[in-house]
Amino acid sequence: MITVGIDVGSMTTKAVLLNGHEWSSVIRPTGCSPRQSAREAFDELLLKAGLSAGAISHITGTGYGRIMLDFINNAVTEITCHARGAHYLVEGTDLVIDIGGQDSKVIRTDGQGNVIDFAMNDKCAAGTGRFLQVMASALGADVSELAALSRGAEPVEISNMCTVFAESEVVSLLAQGVTKENIIAGIHRSVARRVAAMAGRLGLGSLVTFTGGVARNAGVKAFLAEELGAEIHVVAASQLAGALGAALLAREMAKD
């Protein structure tokens, strides 16, 4: 059986085609039309696999754009999908930390990919991928360079979590002569602290997996490990955990 999961995030759209144990994926920017980018990701996925849409048994959508998709069979929230996807990527995961473009969440699971409890940041961008992006541009860097730039640096205290206030804090730190590297390290630590506080409410699991786009940032990962006092698992495909989880749930749906 072949199924597809499409995760339409605020910044990127991820699509996964799942066939038995084999899976392939597509990542593209969401842009201003979630519906169009999802459709394009789906078409690209089919083209790469040499399949027609008729070969797909079930399509599950997730992510903030899930409700706008007209070609999917059902929609599931990204919380349920990330739990399932993280368990597939790192078996036995019982705490998922997902930091995406516009939100961050901590999901406690039963170790089998099922959600027990979760916490999510409120409606602002504090401690999300967007936060890192705004900080990067204030520092004249690209978000993808942040981890490398701050390696080995001494984190400075960033007290504001609000993206707007933190940006002016960064500007004033630069004016005080604090190095860019130390500021970036401070930003990473502040993101990690915020998420660690959410995790603290749910209880630390025994196997922590970090997913979402920000999982690619080794700086945030290192501070998360420090704040939580736990090993943090990140796999190469961690950004795809939501789409993969959706494809896995699509398979369950198709069987029912």
Place this chain on the structure above:
Amino acid sequence: MRPETMRIVDDLRDQNILNLEHAKRDNQKIVGMYCAYSPKELVLAAGALPVSLCGTKQEPIAAAEKILPRNICPLIKSSFGFAITDTCPYFRMSDYVIAETTCDGKKKMFEMLKDYKPMHVLHLPQGTNRPGALKWWTDELYLLKSQLEENLGVEISRESLRKAIKLVNKERLAMRKLHELNKVDPAPLSGLDMLTTLWMKGFNVDVEEGIELINQLAEEVEEIVRLGASPFAAGTPRILLTGCPVGLGSEKVLRLLEECGGSVVGLENCSGFKTVDTLVDEDEARDPMEAIAEKYLQIPCSCMSHNEGRFDLIDRMIEEYKVDGVVDLTWQACHTYNVEGELLSRRVKEKYDLPYLHLETDYSTSDLQQLQTRIGAFIELLNRRKA
């Protein structure tokens, strides 16, 4: 299937305003109230009409923020905004307003609102279990009684108090019965219809008529139960909604819970079961004022310390309504409910091993997307546990 009587309930708002205008024209005195702690019996005994005042809509908040700080709860801002923009017909028609010192934001807001209407602010004790609490609160109600007598030009007799006590108890029993019909699984009445009904009675002019209507609805709902019908499919997750007051205009969380596939079977908040759970003692040997004070002091609001009554009520509702999950709604900047949420979370998880979702939001629609994800994930989690 939706009860036919709900159509009448839906139209009550317009009807109530019309009735109130007629009453006003006939020189009937009207007393506005904001909170469940306002003793309706005293107003009725004074021969006046008690009405709830507006405070559950987003629209007047911008006007309120010109005077009040932005970072206080939307209920305070909405109440104040409605009053100062003269857009709440109930406030406009009120001859007198009763308020109380529940939370800090409200009691300070009333200091400004008193310039717009003659008003009495009741001072609540900080908790219910100190030796002097009931005495304090009874004295406060006596003070209110004399204020009402002076401002409305009437005398409140023991007889009229006893009559009012019986009438309001009857209303509570009718609402309690309606609410308890949702103990049936699947629930015969949607949470939204339940809220609409409980909410609209607060604006009713004729209490007897309101009781009739609730009884009529309850009869119809009983028939729905007999037919084995429900607006929900069998197995729909059953949710208890608790926390800050919810009314029409601020029902977004309740609405989303049901749109995302849940059934809100119980409303613990003060627009719901909290106020009808206990009655005023009708024992004629007692001072009716003290009997009234005793009942109102039992209302388990988070402004009280400790607020054990709320946890006990939630325990009972979890068990009696066969609840699958608890949703605790906090209006942004409502510190008492926000902090109490942690205690409730522990209780629900440890004592009942039930999923608990705490949501902090305001009246605006700006976070519907995020709420939909949280609520959607919560329902998915409940469905999986039930499967």
